[in-house]
Amino acid sequence: MAFINGIGLISPQNxxxxxxxxxxxxxxKAEYMKSVDPVYKEFLxxxxxxxxxxxxxxxxxxxxLCLRNAGCEMPDSIITGTGLGSVEDTEKILAxxxxxxxxxxxxxxxxxxxxxxxxxxxxxxxxxxxxxxxVHRTFSFESGLLDALLQLEEKSAENILVGGxxxxxxxxxxxxxxxxxxKTEIINNLELRKSMSPGAVAGEGxxxxxxxxxxxxxxxxxxxxxxxxxxxxxxxxxxxxxxGFLQSNxxxxxxxxxxxxxxxxxxxxxxxxxxxxxxxxxxxPVSWFKHLCGEYHTATSFALWATANILKRQMYPPVMQxxxxxxxxxxxxxIYNQFRNINHSMILVSx
Amino acid sequence: MPRRIYITGLGIISSIGKNLQETFSSLMQGxxxxxHPEHLGTTLRSEILVGEVNASLEELFALAGLPVQEGFSRxxxxxxxxxxxxTSSTSFKIDPALRTGLISATTVGGMDRCELYYNDFxxxxxxxxxxxxxxxxxxxxKIANLLGIRNFITTISTACSSSANAILLGARLIRSGRLDxxxxxxxxxxTRFHLNGFNSLKILDKEPCKPFDDRRNGINLxxxxxxxxxxxxxxxxxxxxxxxxxxxxxxxACEAYHQTASSPDGTGAYLAMKKALEMSGxxxxxxxxxNAHGTGTDNNDLSxxxxxxxxxxxxxxxxxxxxxxxxxxxxxxxxxxxxxxILALMHQxxxxxxxxxxxxxxxxxIPVDRLLTGQLIRNVLSNSFGFxxxxxxxxxxxxxxxxxPGYPQTNPIQKNG
Numbered sequence: 001m002a003f004i005n006g007i008g009l010i011s012p013q014n015x016x017x018x019x020x021x022x023x024x025x026x027x028x029k030a031e032y033m034k035s036v037d038p039v040y041k042e043f044l045x046x047x048x049x050x051x052x053x054x055x056x057x058x059x060x061x062x063x064x065l066c067l068r069n070a071g072c073e074m075p076d077s078i079i080t081g082t083g084l085g086s087v088e089d090t091e092k093i094l095a096x097x098x099x100x101x102x103x104x105x106x107x108x109x110x111x112x113x114x115x116x117x118x119x120x121x122x123x124x125x126x127x128x129x130x131x132x133x134x135v136h137r138t139f140s141f142e143s144g145l146l147d148a149l150l151q152l153e154e155k156s157a158e159n160i161l162v163g164g165x166x167x168x169x170x171x172x173x174x175x176x177x178x179x180x181x182x183k184t185e186i187i188n189n190l191e192l193r194k195s196m197s198p199g200a201v202a203g204e205g206x207x208x209x210x211x212x213x214x215x216x217x218x219x220x221x222x223x224x225x226x227x228x229x230x231x232x233x234x235x236x237x238x239x240x241x242x243x244g245f246l247q248s249n250x251x252x253x254x255x256x257x258x259x260x261x262x263x264x265x266x267x268x269x270x271x272x273x274x275x276x277x278x279x280x281x282x283x284x285p286v287s288w289f290k291h292l293c294g295e296y297h298t299a300t301s302f303a304l305w306a307t308a309n310i311l312k313r314q315m316y317p318p319v320m321q322x323x324x325x326x327x328x329x330x331x332x333x334x335i336y337n338q339f340r341n342i343n344h345s346m347i348l349v350s351x
Numbered sequence: 352m353p354r355r356i357y358i359t360g361l362g363i364i365s366s367i368g369k370n371l372q373e374t375f376s377s378l379m380q381g382x383x384x385x386x387h388p389e390h391l392g393t394t395l396r397s398e399i400l401v402g403e404v405n406a407s408l409e410e411l412f413a414l415a416g417l418p419v420q421e422g423f424s425r426x427x428x429x430x431x432x433x434x435x436x437x438t439s440s441t442s443f444k445i446d447p448a449l450r451t452g453l454i455s456a457t458t459v460g461g462m463d464r465c466e467l468y469y470n471d472f473x474x475x476x477x478x479x480x481x482x483x484x485x486x487x488x489x490x491x492x493k494i495a496n497l498l499g500i501r502n503f504i505t506t507i508s509t510a511c512s513s514s515a516n517a518i519l520l521g522a523r524l525i526r527s528g529r530l531d532x533x534x535x536x537x538x539x540x541x542t543r544f545h546l547n548g549f550n551s552l553k554i555l556d557k558e559p560c561k562p563f564d565d566r567r568n569g570i571n572l573x574x575x576x577x578x579x580x581x582x583x584x585x586x587x588x589x590x591x592x593x594x595x596x597x598x599x600x601x602x603x604a605c606e607a608y609h610q611t612a613s614s615p616d617g618t619g620a621y622l623a624m625k626k627a628l629e630m631s632g633x634x635x636x637x638x639x640x641x642n643a644h645g646t647g648t649d650n651n652d653l654s655x656x657x658x659x660x661x662x663x664x665x666x667x668x669x670x671x672x673x674x675x676x677x678x679x680x681x682x683x684x685x686x687x688x689x690x691x692x693i694l695a696l697m698h699q700x701x702x703x704x705x706x707x708x709x710x711x712x713x714x715x716x717i718p719v720d721r722l723l724t725g726q727l728i729r730n731v732l733s734n735s736f737g738f739x740x741x742x743x744x745x746x747x748x749x750x751x752x753x754x755x756p757g758y759p760q761t762n763p764i765q766k767n768g
Contacts, residue, residue, distance in 0.1 A: 128618060154527070
């Protein structure tokens, strides 16, 4: 059993306080959906606040929030999934490189390596346990979760801190807009569903989870399984994998009470979600989350926070409802996400 | 009884060879690949020594069996070449009855192209195809696509221990029963990005690196790709692949000390080696050779040396760092050195720690400074430590029992092999 015993989430919504769950929704009408940053000096010492780049501050702070929420001082392992690592530091180096190859500032280089977030958390906690970082686009966070589930099976760890974290910057947004990832028009995030045009709205966030072998009084939910599907040959293959995935976890299609999908307003790919829900789960309540956090490689960490809260509180927030159907009970939620029909993933979360 | 995990295929490209055979020859002859860079466009060329793969981008396309085309990084080509070799030696084919995974490791990803075209990204659309190759996943997906691997893919980045962690995860996924075979390893090409990064930290030796030597003065960066095929016994019964060796232990621990420095007492290194050893069930005296991380920096070699002394006490097995041959291939180093360790097992040799002359004042550890042949080697420990204190140790072993498929009848592991 893999229990979610604590969560720390910094996101474009007000998610820092574990006592509230989507009570006031933050509207974004900008190039991308920026995280609501906490006052970092309340969490980090002055030296860290000054020196560390933003993504590392986000990572350490959300990890601390998670540990506090879980009532756990020292995890046995630390795992981070990040699609792009420190975008800001990488940009600093690239901007400096053409000018001069001799006097590069070492700090951005040190912080630009993808494993910096996991290792800075380890340094902060003095945690000598297993430490790793997954960097595979929208499989990054899912790979981290799989590693955690394996560790529980192996009994090599009992409390595993697993995070999904990515940041966006204006430069990175401008550059990657050329590859057609993002919408060219600025839209209000709460009207994302009405905007059917190519491209998504970019977002960012950092979510850390305490995945544990035993529950605590504040346990949110259980992670029953995680599955990644690379380049499915056709839709029938996705359907077959979904059925197989649920069966391997002792469930049938009818056991899923709520689906949470990665609909992001990109009219080129959102049809995949429609096919998934209408074909595999007809007549079932469908929820979404990317109008709240934006699109980024580890956005499913936001979805996991949301499903964990829905299961714990037995409350399905209207702002997340994509169709009009209401769940009769909330026992099992399936998160389904895909990136350009290449990287598909599922996370099964249970009460 | 946990599932056993065998290694059946090896593929490698580095500054000392474009395939396994060339790598083996260079190691046997003591030929280092450390030179001034020819292919990396850097103004530091005349003052920097690196382990560069001696091939242009066009030549790498040819080695990869691909037509020259846009959208490929040097990094991905190095990965493809090594991954293809590791699978061709096992007559690899996709078999629906075998769940096959690819776990690759890189840190600079496609930066070798992106640092060239970064200005274009801001000003025009001519290099847009390279926006797709910037990240770490690109090389992994290109390898998976070429080999048809679909069941599981992911990418790991833990700096200089990345590909050791790829092997570790591959072994765990097979042991858990989730996969039957895994191609695991990593690739890293030289870039101005990380060459300048390391240079800014003042840890590049302007001369050939000298691990575990009192005169050591830093790293020579290198590049390459290295992959190994891991298989379960059930998989080997279907593929009929030859067993080269077995992986019997792995350990991952974190220094939690400093982002770019190892602790003086080598806590992370000690814990990683200890975990691997405990898992293998071996006693310290049963390790016959340690292929050390041995970067040649002041800090690493002292820290790693102390950790080895702490774990092995007065009976330290033969130790060498092979980075003076290949240079430090960063994310590819773990798999590169896993293969070099496996070659030591297969051929019963211990590789020399080139450039060693003066013992370190702080250590009793004296690395092996010449090629030793005709050794009795059953178990080899390979260390990979990274920035951020990400430390991983792997133990490879010569299988002891004769009841395994493909072993020992067709096994290449012979004393004088």
